[in-house]
Amino acid sequence: METDVRLEPWSDADFWLLRRANEPAMTRHLGGPESDEKLHDRQRRYEALSAREPAAGRMFRVVLEATGESAGSIGFWEREWRGEPVYEAGWGILPEFQGRGLAVAALTRLLSYVRAHGSRDSVHAFPGTDHPASNAVCRRAGFECLGEVDFEYPPGVPHPSLDWRYRVGPPPTVTASG
Template sequence: MEKTRLRLEPWSDRDFWLLERTNEPVMTEHLGGPESDERLRDRQRRYEALSAREPAAGRMFRVVLEASGDSAGSIGFWERQWRGEPVYEAGWGILPEF
C-alpha cells in the first residue's frame, strides 16, 4: 500500500480560494451550511492574523500533497475559553476529491 505524504503550509493571503472551496454545501452540510461572502472574508482575516501572533496562540495551515503540490484542505487550532478555562479548539476540512 502506497502512503500519501502531506505537508502543512502556513495559511496566507493567497489561500482565500481554498476557504471558498471548504465553504461549499457538501463541506458545510453538518455545520449549518455555507457562510456569506462577508463572513468568509472575516474568516480569511482571522486566519491571516493567527500567523502574525505567537505560535502558541494558534495557527491555520493549508494541507498539501507532497507528490503533486495540490492543496487538499485546511487544518488549524486556536485559543478559546471553555467553562471559564483557556483551551485549544481545532478544525479541519479535506476537499471531497481527496
C-alpha cells in the same frame, strides 16, 4: 493510500481554498455555506491568527507531499472550555481528497506543532454527533472522547457534538541557566 502531507501557513493567496470549503458538501455539518462577507472576515481572521505568536494558534493549508496539491485546511486556536484554557482544532479536507487518511495525517502533524509551540496542555475538537467521518478522525488521531455536549456552531446555534480531547502535555518550562 497516500497520507504524506505537509502543513503550510495560511496566507492571503489561500482565499480560493475558503471558497472551495464553503460548498454545501463541505458545510452541511457546520450550518451551511457562509456569505461572501463572512468568508472575507474568516480570511482576515485566519491571516491575523497566523501572524501572531505560534502559541496563539495557526491556520494551515494541507498540502500533498507527492504532488504539491492543496487538499484542505487545518488549524488550532485558543479558547476557554469549561473554565480551562485549551486549544480547539478544526479541519476540512476537500471532497476529492477525502477517504485517504489525509485528515488524520494532517491532525497528527498539527498536534506535533502544538507540542512544540503551544502553551496549553490539551487540544479539543467538537465534531457533531451526526458527523461520523470527523469523529473517526479524532479517534484515529488518538483523541479521547469525553462525551456528548451541546456545542455552539455557528455561534448562538447549539449543536449536539462530541467533546474529543488530546493531551499534548504541560507547557514547556523555561529554565534560567547561570
